[in-house]
Amino acid sequence: MASLLFVFLVLPLLGCVFVLFSEKDGYNAFNVTFFTLCTCILAILKLFSESQIVGTDFVYSYQWLQHPNVVFTFGVDSLSLLLLLGVYMSAIIGLVGLSAPQRKSKSLLLLVLYFIWNMSGLLVVRDIISFYLFFAGMQLPLFMLIGSYTNIKKSSTLSLFFLFNFVGSLLLLVSILVVYRYNHGSVLLSQIGILDIPAVPQFIVLAGVCAAFVLRIPIWPLHNWISFISSGIKNPLIYILTNMLPLSGLYGFIRFGQVIVPTEINAFVPIIEVFGVLTMMFIALIGLSHKNFLQKLFSFSTISYLLFLLSKLLLDDKYQMNMAYSLFIFLIVNASLTVLDLFAENAREEAGCDYRGVLVYMPRLSKFFAFFVLMAAGLPMSSMFWNNFTLISALFRESFVTGLWVMASISLVGLALIYELYIMRDLQNKPLQEYAVTDISDRKLVFFGCITLVLFLSFFNPLWFVF
Amino acid sequence: MIENLIYLSPLLTLLFGILGMLFFNKEQVNNSRCFRLARLVLLVSFFLVIVFYNKALLPMITQGSQFTLLFECLLYLCAFVVLYLSKKWFMSMNEPGNIFCCGIFTAVLCGCLLIESHNLLLTVVMCILFMLNNYVLLVNFRKNKEYVLSLKTYLSIMLMCWMVLAGALSVLYYYQIDFAYDMLRVDIDISQDNPLVYTAMAGVIVGFVFLLGLAPLHFGFTEALSETILPVITYFILVPVVACVGSFIQLNLYVLPPLHDKLIFFYESVALLSVGIGAIGACSARNIRKIFAYGAVNHLGLLMLVLYHFTMKTVDSSFVYLFVYLLAMGGICTALFGLKIKGEYLEMLNEFCGAAYKRPYVAAMLTVFIFSLLGVPPFLGFLGTFSVLSRLAVYNLYELVYVLIMMFVLAYAYIQVIRTFYFEESKAVFDRADKGIYTAMLFNAVLMLVIMVNPEYLVEDFVLMIETVFE
Numbered sequence: 048m049a050s051l052l053f054v055f056l057v058l059p060l061l062g063c064v065f066v067l068f069s070e071k072d073g074y075n076a077f078n079v080t081f082f083t084l085c086t087c088i089l090a091i092l093k094l095f096s097e098s099q100i101v102g103t104d105f106v107y108s109y110q111w112l113q114h115p116n117v118v119f120t121f122g123v124d125s126l127s128l129l130l131l132l133g134v135y136m137s138a139i140i141g142l143v144g145l146s147a148p149q150r151k152s153k154s155l156l157l158l159v160l161y162f163i164w165n166m167s168g169l170l171v172v173r174d175i176i177s178f179y180l181f182f183a184g185m186q187l188p189l190f191m192l193i194g195s196y197t198n199i200k201k202s203s204t205l206s207l208f209f210l211f212n213f214v215g216s217l218l219l220l221v222s223i224l225v226v227y228r229y230n231h232g233s234v235l236l237s238q239i240g241i242l243d244i245p246a247v248p249q250f251i252v253l254a255g256v257c258a259a260f261v262l263r264i265p266i267w268p269l270h271n272w273i274s275f276i277s278s279g280i281k282n283p284l285i286y287i288l289t290n291m292l293p294l295s296g297l298y299g300f301i302r303f304g305q306v307i308v309p310t311e312i313n314a315f316v317p318i319i320e321v322f323g324v325l326t327m328m329f330i331a332l333i334g335l336s337h338k339n340f341l342q343k344l345f346s347f348s349t350i351s352y353l354l355f356l357l358s359k360l361l362l363d364d365k366y367q368m369n370m371a372y373s374l375f376i377f378l379i380v381n382a383s384l385t386v387l388d389l390f391a392e393n394a395r396e397e398a399g400c401d402y403r404g405v406l407v408y409m410p411r412l413s414k415f416f417a418f419f420v421l422m423a424a425g426l427p428m429s430s431m432f433w434n435n436f437t438l439i440s441a442l443f444r445e446s447f448v449t450g451l452w453v454m455a456s457i458s459l460v461g462l463a464l465i466y467e468l469y470i471m472r473d474l475q476n477k478p479l480q481e482y483a484v485t486d487i488s489d490r491k492l493v494f495f496g497c498i499t500l501v502l503f504l505s506f507f508n509p510l511w512f513v514f
Numbered sequence: 515m516i517e518n519l520i521y522l523s524p525l526l527t528l529l530f531g532i533l534g535m536l537f538f539n540k541e542q543v544n545n546s547r548c549f550r551l552a553r554l555v556l557l558v559s560f561f562l563v564i565v566f567y568n569k570a571l572l573p574m575i576t577q578g579s580q581f582t583l584l585f586e587c588l589l590y591l592c593a594f595v596v597l598y599l600s601k602k603w604f605m606s607m608n609e610p611g612n613i614f615c616c617g618i619f620t621a622v623l624c625g626c627l628l629i630e631s632h633n634l635l636l637t638v639v640m641c642i643l644f645m646l647n648n649y650v651l652l653v654n655f656r657k658n659k660e661y662v663l664s665l666k667t668y669l670s671i672m673l674m675c676w677m678v679l680a681g682a683l684s685v686l687y688y689y690q691i692d693f694a695y696d697m698l699r700v701d702i703d704i705s706q707d708n709p710l711v712y713t714a715m716a717g718v719i720v721g722f723v724f725l726l727g728l729a730p731l732h733f734g735f736t737e738a739l740s741e742t743i744l745p746v747i748t749y750f751i752l753v754p755v756v757a758c759v760g761s762f763i764q765l766n767l768y769v770l771p772p773l774h775d776k777l778i779f780f781y782e783s784v785a786l787l788s789v790g791i792g793a794i795g796a797c798s799a800r801n802i803r804k805i806f807a808y809g810a811v812n813h814l815g816l817l818m819l820v821l822y823h824f825t826m827k828t829v830d831s832s833f834v835y836l837f838v839y840l841l842a843m844g845g846i847c848t849a850l851f852g853l854k855i856k857g858e859y860l861e862m863l864n865e866f867c868g869a870a871y872k873r874p875y876v877a878a879m880l881t882v883f884i885f886s887l888l889g890v891p892p893f894l895g896f897l898g899t900f901s902v903l904s905r906l907a908v909y910n911l912y913e914l915v916y917v918l919i920m921m922f923v924l925a926y927a928y929i930q931v932i933r934t935f936y937f938e939e940s941k942a943v944f945d946r947a948d949k950g951i952y953t954a955m956l957f958n959a960v961l962m963l964v965i966m967v968n969p970e971y972l973v974e975d976f977v978l979m980i981e982t983v984f985e
Contacts, residue, residue: 111969112969112970112973113970113973113974114973114974115904154874176900179891180891180892180896181891183890183891184890184891184892186890187885187890191881191936194932194933194936194937195870195936195937205929205933205937206926206929206930206933209925209929210922210925210926210929213922213925214922216890217918217921217922220903220918221914221915221918224903224904224906224907224914225907225911227904227907228904228907228908251911
């Protein structure tokens with residue numbers, strides 16, 4: 048089955064090649080991208096079912112260099128497979144949300160596939176050098192996507208975005224080089240904790256790794272770049288991919304957190320905890336004050352990432368799968384809400400109707416929108432409810448004050464989302480006017496129906512799709 | 515005698531090439547024929563170099579080995595690329611290219627002798643000739659017909675270097691030190707406490723510093739490049755670098771080990787200064803050629819920072835970095851050849867606004883090469899950067915941190931280039947790029963891809979050739 052893992056890794060690159068040579072101004076590139084992502088999802092499901100049968104991880108190794116000994120090692124477990132599935136499903140949702148002219152853009156789809164390849168590579172690597180390769184590699188396609196296909200033309204914002212990420216990559220590189228200094232060659236992530244490294248270099252490694260990951264997760268005062276960027280994106284797919292970037296930092300914490308010596312990491316935990324909690328409350332209040340749904344969604348995603356980060360840092364590894372289940376649903380909900388909101392916004396602009404009560408004119412979209420908003424707000428409609436409940440109660444047990452702040456932030460952002468839903472469905476006692484607002488098509492109805500079903504069934508069994 | 519002449523045939527071919535080009539200049543032969551012949555001469559000479567790789571070009575004062583062969587191959591390859599690209603420029607501008615071809619031949623000739631040299635006198639003479647050749651190219655192919663300040667700066671630094679080199683030779687001659695490398699090493703070992711001998715050898719190194727365009731002698735290099743034409747810039751960025759690095763490694767391994775501890779401070783200062791000035795200079799420049807010229811100063815400074823330890827591993831790493839640098843810089847120059855408006859080649863950054871929309875493939879390849887130079891994975895540059903930074907991590911963590919900060923500064927400069935290409939809008943109509951430009955870029959990209967997938971070719975096979983210098 049290691050070969051299946053290899054095929055899965057190569058598929059997006061193969062898709063890139065086909066997209067590159069597809070016809071100009073046609074839908075070939077879109078079809079290739081869609082087909083590639085669907086095939087990858089099938090491969091993930093196959094890997095899932097095989098891992099359930101065999102009961103062990105698949106590992107695939109590739110000797111890249113002999114001197115120094117650099118071996119790329121890839122492997123999957125339930126955690127990485129769930130996240131992969133979440134990433135690919137979000138990408139497909141984003142793809143469905145593209146408008147007709149956007150679907151014809153070859154370079155957009157090429158960069159999207161390339162970004163997805165980097166993301167999936169990051170989620171399956173097992174050694175430190177290939178982790179860096181994918182971690183640093185994903186900034187280029189995203190930078191090009193944001194610069195070329197969004198309204199963010201201000202040079203300082205774009206430069207800030209790139210340089211923040213570049214600094215993160217350099218810090219991770221420093222850590223890797225320090226590890227390399229003491230162990231000439233590749234080191235598996237699982238072996239970092241047992242390497243014989245003196246205290247000061249160990250601290251440098253740890254500080255570099257933590258800083259690199261924190262730069263990807265929007266923690267105050269390093270959150271500016273992502274909030275500036277998110278506010279200027281109107282392309283659903285790019286918005287979804289941009290909001291996926293913190294996942295790379297979070298996943299880094301999950302993987303490195305498993306192996307780093309506990310006494311060393313303890314020095315950083317209180318700092319990240321304080322800043323994390325403060326950021327959560329700050330972002331929740333900002334979300335409450337904004338009048339734009341996407342801004343509220345950005346607050347929701349930031350707070351969710353911070354919840355997972357705090358859970359990772361403060362709780363035992365036994366909660367790891369709860370995080371994975373919750374993250375999987377979170378990625379899909381976030382993507383669906385992005386696509387539906389941007390669709391509603393475009394339809395509203397075309398018809399020229401008010402923002403308030405816009406959903407009344409789109410009954411199909413309204414139902415899905417309400418379902419996803421309520422799910423994001425924490426109502427028991429998917430496994431996210433159970434798992435977030437478990438994580439928050441464990442946080443309460445660990446530290447009552449932290450749990451309280453986290454709970455308050457999540458409640459605030461939930462309220463903000465529900466209030467926005469209320470606004471979008473409320474006509475404020477005005478009579479229903481005749482606006483030609485386009486509702487979602489039959490295809491999209493079926494598509495979002497399937498997504499809803501996937502999420503709803505997860506309420507009963509988070510891994511119901513694994514046979 | 516005949517045997518020696520045969521071994522000398524690569525150089526004789528180049529000499530005939532130079533004479534032929536001068537004759538063509540007199541007869542005003544058209545550019546197409548001239549460049550075709552130039553490439554043919556270069557290929558024949560290259561073939562002869564490979565055939566007689568282990569034979570000395572000039573017995574007693576030169577030596578051939580796998581190491582010299584590797585650097586000579588790179589030198590010829592770079593010269594060939596320069597000729598290939600320059601032809602398009604000269605044809606497009608309808609200017610005679612004979613003198614330029616002459617300059618390239620002279621550079622290859624000097625470069626080969628420099629690489630194979632085992633005699634300090636020959637090394638110094640070749641350095642002086644190389645500098646002179648560079649100056650002639652700059653003067654002949656300046657954009658403005660006036661004799662500008664940058665050329666005066668170049669000339670004054672060059673004359674200063676000549677004086678330093680002549681002074682160094684005089685000092686060594688005064689102390690009756692033999693110029694042959696093996697004897698020179700013994701003599702230096704005996705008189706290593708003599709400060710004048712140490713100063714003289716440091717003076718010889720100054721010549722290399724100037725030829726490589728390293729700080730603090732970079733002014734001539736960076737300023738003159740902004741005042742010259744694209745073919746000359748391509749030549750400057752690729753050709754002298756190969757010859758000088760090859761010769762510099764040999765000089766340090768064969769002659770300078772007794773003075774190594776004393777020279778370390780000098781090398782380290784030059785390297786750190788170059789890394790810093792290159793990055794900061796690139797940020798402040800608005801001329802794209804100047805940005806990459808300063809970028810070259812930074813990259814060569816980084817190369818020097820690792821190289822100066824002169825152990826087998828640092829030399830290997832430096833070579834990997836050099837190879838990656840040549841590919842990426844060659845790619846960038848190729849991309850610049852592919853971007854022109856109404857027949858005019860562009861140079862100011864704002865002239866490239868929106869180039870990505872009009873020439874998407876050229877812009878995309880330029881982006882790949884830039885990110886490669888920055889060492890961003892998964893491009894080949896990562897291999898080179900990882901190779902040198904991992905060495906640096908072993909030797910000096912403070913230097914590593916400094917280099918990374920400067921990489922960050924340089925990244926800012928390069929990002930401005932990409933931003934201009936992709937995110938600025940312009941109504942300028944870019945000319946259709948020549949098919950040869952696309953071919954060259956494709957070839958470069960394929961080479962990078964192959965090496966990235968299987969770096970053993972570069973890291974194992976080539977490096978084995980490099981290591982012959984330690985035997």
